[in-house]
Amino acid sequence: MSGLTAVALVVVILERWLFTAFATTDQVRVTSLFTALPPWAPAGWLLHLALVVLCFAAGHARATAPWPAGQVVRPVVTFLVAWGGGLVVLLANGFSRDAVLQILDAALGPLTCLIPYLPLWAVPYLAGLAWGRGRPGPELLPPGSRLVVLINRFALPLFLWHPTALVLAALATARLGPIAGLNDSPTGPLWLLARLAWLPVLATVLIGLVALARRR
Template structure:
């Protein structure tokens, strides 16, 4: 998809004609061997994360005017099933492991086609033939690209809030959700860097070992009164499970629907048993004030839930592939994939900047009001068009800068 950002601007056209041309350009630029079903899974995972964060990230105003972090799930537990729908990080790690492994496998037709298209644009050898060190450097540089602008923007916002003499607690409450996605990126970069090593071993065995580590940490943590810091071992081990399953899929595992159904059934059964029989939280996202979070870091229940999601993803991959034959739908998915990391890192900024702008108006429903009534959810949904518009502006700014840099690089 890289060549889509290098086209010279076309003359002005009518809106329908421009949209049609845009769709046709993306369709013609897509390699025939591109796995559109996998791209659709990644787009759905990003959509779930964005919508989920926009639904559960909340603030409340204290009588003093200070802002503190809240959660609708701590006040409205009947909405807990929403976390089962929108907590889709395991799918993102699964697809990430699959894509990384495919790009390193020289026998992969998909990887070869995609790498050849990329190499034509960037004058690099195909990914599968690069030395592991070069592959890791290129891959991590691409992932880390959007981080510096995000940090610079938030350094400016924090400085502005400090100049306005906002309390430290308010600044912290408004900043943490915005920079929170960086923890995900750090883990994802670490797993990406470990991909060559992962492929030298057996990914399925690695996934099993990582799952055993999560189990052991939970046992020590919850039943043996182990040290609190030990739980952070699960931050890598927990997400290594779906990532390694993705690498195993790239190596030919889970070729049958029976295997996918087994993952779905086994993961679901494990999560249900842990929640119903062992007291794990039902919510698959963190809840303000809760003693235990399934997500920070991942617990065994979250890992089982992720395995179930992997099974479901495998089952719907073929129907999604057929659906992606529609050029218009594929164009949207392709753009979402090309901007996946930008969308992920900046979506909470769109929400938080909106909340900061609303501070002068006080207890704004759906933004700065306590999420303790069902109507709050409707108020928050009413803000979604604003958040989407702001995220689109951010995306267009990043995209325009990328095109400018590409032109400068190509003319140098």
């Protein structure tokens, strides 16, 4: 199941990075590629299934190898404290209430899957829990793969911080003006190609955030 967790997490991160944009012209505005290309919207719903799979895999992992409470609580507390500071910075820099709410809604979204009493995400989580207690799950990648082990080791921080990496990249470049695929509004397929080119930058920012949070 570790391979399934790794694949699902990567798909969840890519779905957010490829189709969500923080346009920084005037005030920050959260938008989506599906706004520019409505016929592509069903693809977004299909990719959202990866989040269901991720919750399922989390439930399975919880059943087969219970996590120490600190491995969950500490990253979440660090994340919330950091965004508490981020909120102060946003307000101090004159961001409108609407812009701040949009940013927080996107950045804090990963917490949804961590609240298993929410019925929508409790279903796949509990299904994975039951599956894990009944029998081992299938592997999509070799469980001993170095990459799989690494992703699973940092799965929670990666999941928590991946929208923040996108927010930081957009805000850090706002003064440079609209940059295709990074801090502008999606316009179509060419925008998606430009965003693909920025994925290494977003990955670098995410790795930096996870490393910084781990030191706290």
